[in-house]
Amino acid sequence: MVGTNVVWHHATVTRVRRELLNGHKSVILWFTGLSGAGKSTLAHGVEEHLHQRGCRTYVLDGDNVRHGLCADLGFSATDRQENIRRIGETAKLFLEAGVLVLTAFISPFRDDRARVRKLVPHGEFLEIYCRCPLDVCETRDVKGLYKRARAGEIKDFTGISSPYEEPVAPELVVDTGMLPLEDSVASVIAMLVERGVIRAAPPAAS
């Protein structure tokens, strides 16, 4: 709850001025999908491409959030919800800062993702479903998590003992189980161009 002794202030450096300086718009690219679907890989691939174009970007993922901002949270239903809420609010701050922010979290529940979508103006939350069959994710099992989940060592593991709710109307679906990374990256970039977030061709200089 917010006390009444919080008064609104005005900043002179607006989001529009930041976007003008950057030469691109800011949006939230929300990557969602099963563990092992390639969300982080895709997010970082997209970021690399955008950075080379001179865009200001940042990836929020388990690496930099779970050990810091959300270090006090566990994996209970309540904590998972709060985790996504804080990530959404932080993404919103980056959005206001003019940054193209990419988030890579399983974020399995529709309600949680819908709440984040509602935080920002229409068209600024772009949900990207990294679609990859469970058996492919489980075969990859890079972190050995599926094996441990099957053995009952990890509770409420998405896809095994906890549901993953597929996006109903995501802005983009990427078949990360089939496509090579460069094609997946290209489809995200194409969407950003189509939506006018970035320019079609790299700027001559920045």
Place this chain on the structure above:
Amino acid sequence: MVGTNVVWHHATVTRVRRELLNGHKSVILWFTGLSGAGKSTLAHGVEEHLHQRGCRTYVLDGDNVRHGLCADLGFSATDRQENIRRIGETAKLFLEAGVLVLTAFISPFRDDRARVRKLVPHGEFLEIYCRCPLDVCETRDVKGLYKRARAGEIKDFTGISSPYEEPVAPELVVDTGMLPLEDSVASVIAMLVERGVIRAAPPAAS
């Protein structure tokens, strides 16, 4: 085969690359001081100056944090501590994103500020004490908070019914109770130049 590439999900866009693109280093400018000391005013004044130089900046303050990321927190001792912790962790994310991040919170307790300082490498947390006598802040009383605190309508109000612990060794002290805003801004900018965060003269183009 795509599956073999899945391990690659570390970030290739490093802070150093972001700083090179931006043409300046990133630091946390942590403004601390009494309510009414002019923290937000100074932070936004500094941001305006930096933006005009082509720097990437963002101000975290009560406006964008208390209603969002920390909307679940009240003003108890525990909640205030958690508030500063989250702000510190968020500032750290902006730091990694290459952004010059400015924070404007009373942050009255030394321990809380010290914890944030420890989150980041040496020299990247710059504590700026906005020094302004209590009676000046209370005379200004822009938000009418002191009056309400004196009337007992606000509990644990810093300076009235809750202590403000002055910084022991801040990187900068600005006498916001005496100096005109432009002079205060100039002293912060001078510090940033001296520390090599920004260049002495505005870049020719950005």
